[in-house]
Amino acid sequence: MTNNVFFDYFAFSSKIDSPYSLIQLLNLNEENWLNSKGFHGYRQQLYCGGIHIHFDGQDNMGVCLEMSGSGCRMFEDNGGNFIDLIRYCLDNKDEINITRIDVSYDDFTGCLDLYQIESDIVAGNYRSRFRAFPIERIHSKSIDKRTFTIYCGSKQSEIMFRIYDKKAEQKADCAHWVRFEIQLRRERAEVFAGLCIENSINSLFRGVIVNYLTIVENNESDSNISRAVIKPYWLKFLDDVSAVKLTKQADDYTTSNLQRFVERQLPSALVAYIALFGFDEFLELLNRRSRVKLNVRHQSLLDKAKLDVIGNFDSLVVL
Template identity: 30%
Template sequence: MLKDLNLVGGMTNTDWLNQFHDEMRTYKITQGQLAKTADYSRSHLNQLLTGNKPINEQARVRLTLALRSLTGQNNIDVCIDYLGVTFKSHDYEELVTELFQINPNHFNLKEGARYGYAATLKCGEIDVLLSPYQDANADGYDPSEDSGTMIELKGQGCRYVESYLRQQDRTWYDFLETCIALDGHFTRVDLAINDRNGLLDVPTLIEKCDRDEFTSRFHGFRDNRTKQWEVSGRTLYLGSPQSEVYFCIYDKAFEQHQKHPEIAIEDQPIRTRFEVRLRRKRAAAAIKNLLAERDPEKVVF
């Protein structure tokens, strides 16, 4: 498992190939071994690895899984799939510049926002939620009514930020440390385990819950079924959405197939996703541990 928090598919082809070659050299994997495991011809593999043939997402995943199989690495990875951070500051230009290293002029302002904020700045999938400025030194100032500024990154927002971080030669750890340096308060973080082999079978887990064949500190469970749940389009939630820790297990391949029906379920790169959704103190503790350990697998498990 990579020790960063980026998805396998997010890198540019050049960066991905450079890292892939580094791993092959580190583990002394030959092209012959890789071609046999990935079920490619030697000539086709050579053209992919030299950049003479375009390498798409499916080829990346196929080669990544083959390399991990040859090196004994886990065919899972961990990524951030939601991040909420609040700041007391109303200086959104400083926050945007320091956090994302993006010119604030690239953000568009629109009226209205979630969670009681007054307006939203958007750049692609990045949301910056703004509240009206309040002078903390003025008479009658009530800090409980001052929401400051919130950065909200949903799943696609996290992938969007990753593309910037790679271009800037930064990591999620750099980004999180900058949040702390700017007195950010982490309200929520979702850590997603992406299972590329189908190690967890969601319908089986739901059946076990139905038969009370599980042990948990949580008081209950529920499952959501799509109209075609017999095709494994099911989701299992453990815990309460209002609690500080909450689990969600779902069939990612089926979900992505619904969005992109041209790609068959069996050809989707991620089979199952297990999300650990953390709020308030749990979120802050997870971020602290990620920065201390620099090992997403250890922290999330």
């Protein structure tokens, strides 16, 4: 077994697909799927080998595809290519929303020592964008069943690292097996997917880690952690790659993004506001808000369109 980086979870929602068009997209046989109760607000789902296709929700929900680790392997074993799947999602990004991507690294050679990583984190020998490092332990009378998982960041955030003893979890017959997982949601998943089109998943995986976590040597004579030397085992693991940021630039935000947000997130609140306070008050609210400093993404859209929002709402007429 060799160390490798791979997709370990992939999920998106689509308003242009049906359950059966997704099965065809994944190049899978339509006959092997089981129908059962759905999740995430959907009434039904089709399930096969770690792949879930949720459907029969509200009119604007479309369908939802989820592939666990085993589902990702089945997809690839049947000739599926994640880069092609990502291209399909991004080519239809106004109707398809990538919600989660997990990318994992399996270490079989001993490069990552779970106890050493824990020791360095507890000792504060790191630079990181994460504020918390929860550690979950599994206790057992059998020594070989005792293990723990290091979480970097919050489970509710858009990015989280998970490091654990895969050998103990799987009771595998091998000398060493530590898994390092990056879990990405929403915007972080979408940005990572876009970067996958022109970059290798290996370099992206390590680049994201460089941007969020670096294990360093303890230097009691210098309190400035930014000058600390990277520990040799961490440097070997990351292979001297450059940091990869997973934030959208203002130029990436388009009128389609704005329209999609308003159509999906605001209608209910707007209807209730107008019903309670009247349309004149709504127009007055717009005029008041137009005079405050706009979000940089929204201001960028107005600048491109050469529009000045101040005062533009006074002429609105209700038909």
